[in-house]
Amino acid sequence: AQKITQTQPGMFVQEKEAVTLDCTYDTSDPSYGLFWYKQPSSGEMIFLIYQGSYDQQNATEGRYSLNFQKARKSANLVISASQLGDSAMYFCAMSFFYNNNDMRFGAGTRLTVKP
Amino acid sequence: EAQVTQNPRYLITVTGKKLTVTCSQNMNHEYMSWYRQDPGLGLRQIYYSMNVEVTDKGDVPEGYKVSRKEKRNFPLILESPSPNQTSLYFCATRRGSGELFFGEGSRLTVL
DSSP: OOOEEOOOOOOEETTSSSSOOOOOOOOOOOOOOEEEEEEEEEEEEOOEEEETTTTTSSETTEEEEEEETTTTTTEEEESSSSOOGGGGEEEEEEETTHHHHHHHHEEEEEEEEEE | OOOOEOOSSSEEEETOOOEEEEEESSSSOOOEEEEEOOOOOOOEEEEEEEEHHHEOOOOOOOOOOEOSSBBBBBOOEEESSSSOOOEEEEEEEESSSOOEEEEEOOOEOOO
């Protein structure tokens, strides 16, 4: 069964430091995509970054990078130089190229950036 | 501007009183879906639609109905709401295998 696991319910990081949010997944399908979303306290879902299963390089978007380790089935989000505005819930998600009618989400990690 | 619009954003209702949460998108996407978000469970898919007049169940469809009569609209219907349907609801759309575009969310409380 396809499953996404985020084992850190909550994380704290000091402002300006880097933080890694963990995400592992379970699938036997070779063709999939991995996504990270941010949900600030206002509630909206904001797409951050995407990694395809066949991508050779780790994805980066500004201060966000995705540490993709295919053999370990992990897709950790790294946020560099944390800012107070990074305090939010972060969700890891997975979908499949052959069957794009669903996206499976992890339980989320609440990140708090301390000044 | 690309948008997914949900209404209402907030609603408090009582058990058994039928309600509809509307969703409209202006991106001309064929795919639309509904998710509910609950603490510790992430987002779970309720129903999805691959095109007009084509809908199918997600993981948690019990107690919900949907319809897709037009490409842009995908309303979620709670015929007889119960307290376990108290949740944050998201409508979403996507093109192909890309990212989901979400509405602003609808926070529903059923007393």
